[in-house]
Amino acid sequence: QLQLQESGPGLLKPSETLSLTCTVSGDSIRSSSYYWSWIRQPPGKGLEWIATIYFSGTTYYKPSLKSRVTISVDTSKEQFSLNLSSVTAADTAVYYCARHLACGGSGSCTFDYWGQGTLVTVSS
C-alpha cells in the first residue's frame, strides 16, 4: 500500500523559505506511470495545486506561484521536495504531497493518493 509522509518545519517567519520533503513508501518514485505533487489548503479554505514533478526531473508549476516555487526529486531516497521562497502569512496552510496520474494518453489526470498533510504557519 502506497504511503506518503510529509516532513519539515511547522513555523516560519515572513520572508523565509519553506522547505518540505515527502517520503514515498510502498511503491517506487521511479515508476513510469506516476507523477508527484504538492497541494496546499489554507485553514478553513479550499485546495490549491502548487507543483508536480516526474522522476526524470520534468516539472510543472502553478503559474501564479512559479516565481517562488521549486520542486525537486531524489530517487535514491524515494523523496521529493518543495521549496517556497519569500513566504508571507498567506502561505500559512496544510501542505499535502500526493501521487498524480498523468494527463493525456491512458492517464487519469487525478491525485489518487495523499499524505496526511503538515501544517506550516508563517508568523513573526
Add this chain to the structure above:
Amino acid sequence: QSALTQPPSASGSPGQSVTISCTGTSSDVGGYNYVSWYQQHPGKAPKLMIYEVAKRPSGVPDRFSGSKSGSTASLTVSGLQAEDEADYYCSSLAGNDYVFGAGTKVTVL
C-alpha cells in the same frame, strides 16, 4: 477566489440523494474530461472519490456517481449515510494549471 464554483453547503436525510454542482468554463471543466471529486473529513487528507468525470476508484461505493454537462460537473451521493457527511471538492485540469472548487459541506440530517 476559487476557479471552480461550488455551493457552500448541501444536505439530505439518510437514504436520500444529494447532488453537488461544480461550474467552470470552457478552459477547464468544459474543455477536458478530467474532472475529479474528493471527499475530506475534518482533520483528514482528501480522498479520491471520482475521476475522469464519472469513474470510481476501487473501493468507492457505487452510491457515488459523477457526470458533466458543458462546463458544469456534478457529484451525486445516493442513499446518504452518516459517514458521507464531509467536505467535497471538485477539480479540473485547466491548461497548464490545475484548479479546485472551494468545497461543499454535505450534512446528513
